[in-house]
C-alpha cells in the first residue's frame with residue numbers, strides 16, 4: 001500500500017545496467033495533483049527513476065505502488081493497460097508519430113483506449129487550442145517548430161486526462177523562451193485537470209512551477225532541503 005495521502009510510492013529501488021548502478025536504493029513519493037521537479041547531474045539516475053515509476057522498466061529490486069496496487073508485481077499487460085488509462089508522457093523529442101498529423105497524434109492515445117474518431121479528434125482539437133497550437137493541427141510533426149511539437153506532445157499527454165504525467169526534460173531541446181512557455185502550459189494544464197506531474201529537468205528555474213523538488217545523486221533521491 002502507498003502511505004496515506006500518496007498516489008505513487010517507490011521504495012528502495014535498485015537498478016543496474018550490467019555493472020553500472022543506475023538506482024541505488026531510491027525512494028520516491030507523489031501526492032495526487034502535485035507537481036514534483038526531479039533534478040540532479042547527468043547520469044545520476046533521473047530517467048531510470050522516472051521509467052521505473054511509470055512502469056516502463058522494472059527495477060532489479062524494490063517496489064512501486066500506485067494507489068493500492070503494486071506496479072512492480074503486475075504483468076506486462078496489466079502495466080501497459082494502467083499506463084494507457086492513468087498516465088501521460090512527454091519526452092525530450094522524437095515522441096510524435098511522423099506519419100500522422102498533429103491532431104491525429106493527440107487523438108492516438110484516446111483512440112487506443114476506445115474513443116470514436118470524431119469524439120477523439122474534437123477533444124484533441126480542444127487540447128491543441130489550450131496549448132495554443134491549434135493552427136498546426138493539420139501539419140505533420142516534421143513541419144512544425146520544436147516548441148510547437150512539444151506543445152502538441154503536452155496536449156497528447158493530457159488529452160486522456162491522466163492522473164499522473166511523466167515528463168523527461170520536455171523542454172531540453174528548446175530555447176529558454178519556448179521552454180518556459182511549454183513549462184507554463186504543461187503545469188497550468190496539469191493543475192487545471194488535477195493531474196500530478198513528475199518533471200525531470202536540468203532547469204533550476206523550473207522550481208517556480210513545482211510544489212516540491214527532489215534531487216537524484218548516484219541513484220539515490222533526496223528531498224531538496226531549503227526549497228520554497
Ligand SMILES: Nc1ncnc2c1ncn2[C@@H]1O[C@H](COP(=O)(O)OP(=O)(O)OP(=O)(O)O)[C@@H](O)[C@H]1O
Nearest residue numbers: 017020021022040041042043044045046047048049
Ligand atoms: N539502457 C542503458 N544501458 C546501459 N546503461 C544505462 C542505460 N540507461 C542508463 N544507463 C546508465 O545508468 C545511469 C543512470 O542513467 P539515467 O539515464 O537514469 O541518468 P539521468 O540522470 O537521466 O541522466 P541525463 O541527465 O543525462 O538524462 C548512467 O550511468 C547511465 O549511463
Ligand SMILES: [Mg+2]
Nearest residue numbers: 046047048168
Ligand atoms: Mg535522463
